[in-house]
Amino acid sequence: MPGSIQSIERAAAVLRLLARGSGRLGVVExxxxxxxxxxxxxxxxxxxxxxxxxxxxxxTGKYRLGAALRQLGSAPLDVNELRSRAINWAxxxxxxxxxxxxxxxxxxxxxxxxxxxxxxxxxxxxxxxxAQLPLHATALGKVLLAYDATLTASWRARxxxxxxxxxxxxxxxxxxxxxxxxxxxxxxxxxxxxxEAGIAAPVRxxxxxxxxxxxxxxxEDRICAPSGTPxxxxxxxxxxxxxxxxxxxxxxx
Numbered sequence: 001m002p003g004s005i006q007s008i009e010r011a012a013a014v015l016r017l018l019a020r021g022s023g024r025l026g027v028v029e030x031x032x033x034x035x036x037x038x039x040x041x042x043x044x045x046x047x048x049x050x051x052x053x054x055x056x057x058x059x060t061g062k063y064r065l066g067a068a069l070r071q072l073g074s075a076p077l078d079v080n081e082l083r084s085r086a087i088n089w090a091x092x093x094x095x096x097x098x099x100x101x102x103x104x105x106x107x108x109x110x111x112x113x114x115x116x117x118x119x120x121x122x123x124x125x126x127x128x129x130x131a132q133l134p135l136h137a138t139a140l141g142k143v144l145l146a147y148d149a150t151l152t153a154s155w156r157a158r159x160x161x162x163x164x165x166x167x168x169x170x171x172x173x174x175x176x177x178x179x180x181x182x183x184x185x186x187x188x189x190x191x192x193x194x195x196e197a198g199i200a201a202p203v204r205x206x207x208x209x210x211x212x213x214x215x216x217x218x219x220e221d222r223i224c225a226p227s228g229t230p231x232x233x234x235x236x237x238x239x240x241x242x243x244x245x246x247x248x249x250x251x252x253x
Contacts, residue, residue: 010036011044013207015053015065020150024062029149032181034208079105082212083115085248086203090117090214093241097234099216099223101241102128103203104140106151109158111141111213119218134192136160137167139200140213142186146177147202147210166190185239186213187230190220197223199230201242204251211249214242 013034018025025033031041045063048054055066086103094101094117104111111133118125135141135155145152160170166189168176180186185201200215215238216223225231 007044009207010034010040011048011207013209014041014044014048016207016209017148017150018054018063018065020148024057024060024064025149026060026062030063033147033149033210035147035181036208079112079114082203082245082249086115086214086245089241089244089248090115093214093216093237094118094120097216097237099218099234100125101214101216102140103212103214104133104138104144104200105212106135106144106148107132109135109151109154111135111138111144113140114212134161134163136173137163137188137192139186139188139198139215139217142173142176142180142188143200143202143213143215144210145173146180146186152177163192164190164194166194167192185235185242186215189224189228195220197230199223199234199238201239202246203242203249204246206250208251214238214245 014030017030017033027038027041027045030045031038034041045054045056049056049063049066052066054063056063082103082105090101090103098120100119101117102113103115104113106112113128113131113133116128133141135145135151145155156170160167168191176186185199188198190196196217197220198215198217200213202210203212203214205211216234223230223234
């Protein structure tokens with residue numbers, strides 16, 4: 001059986017991204033969200049505009065779904081499918097890292113925890129499934145913000161709550177999100193709860209679109225090296241798990 005056609009996968013990812021919200025997106029925003037070259041995105045948009053699937057606002061130069069495709073809506077990946085595809089990899093990540101594992105998706109301007117694996121020891125723990133976490137103060141949330149320009153625009157319209165003295169300001173968060181896109185993972189250090197830290201990486205579906213995030217969390221002294229940066233081995237464990245879940249969801253890379 002012949003393999004998939006990359007250009008069609010990328011075009012589909014652009015359409016899904018535009019279908020997520022009512023706002024218009026520019027070439028740079030789309031390129032950053034999908035980790036594609038700006039020239040590649042521009043070519044895809046030019047083709048989609050030519051066939052009426054996408055339209056460009058003459059005033060801003062930004063793009064949105066064309067009239068023929070607006071009925072596609074913005075239905076997210078089915079949470080049950082994400083959980084079923086990720087459960088084995090989440091268990092393996094907890095075993096390898098020795099830390100609690102959570103999987104989150106965007107929901108109503110926050111991170112909805114859809115799966116939680118307890119830290120593999122005898123310490124008291126509370127199940128987080130169903131919990132809603134702040135986007136700007138968690139590693140899971142930073143990943144979701146970094147790859148979704150519409151979600152970021154919606155979040156910026158609100159006043160982010162400073163949970164601790166380490167909670168990032170909007171300007172600092174913008175720099176952090178750029179670093180997430182560069183490095184491919186996000187960290188948190190006492191930004192929501194003092195003394196707690198986390199690491200997360202993006203989970204991608206068909207065409208490379210980010211559909212969720214997976215990560216580990218725990219006390220700072222377990223997650224971070226003495227320098228205060230996340231431990232390299234934990235970062236690699238998290239990224240490996242994210243790539244494995246993404247492959248199972250049909251991501252091509």
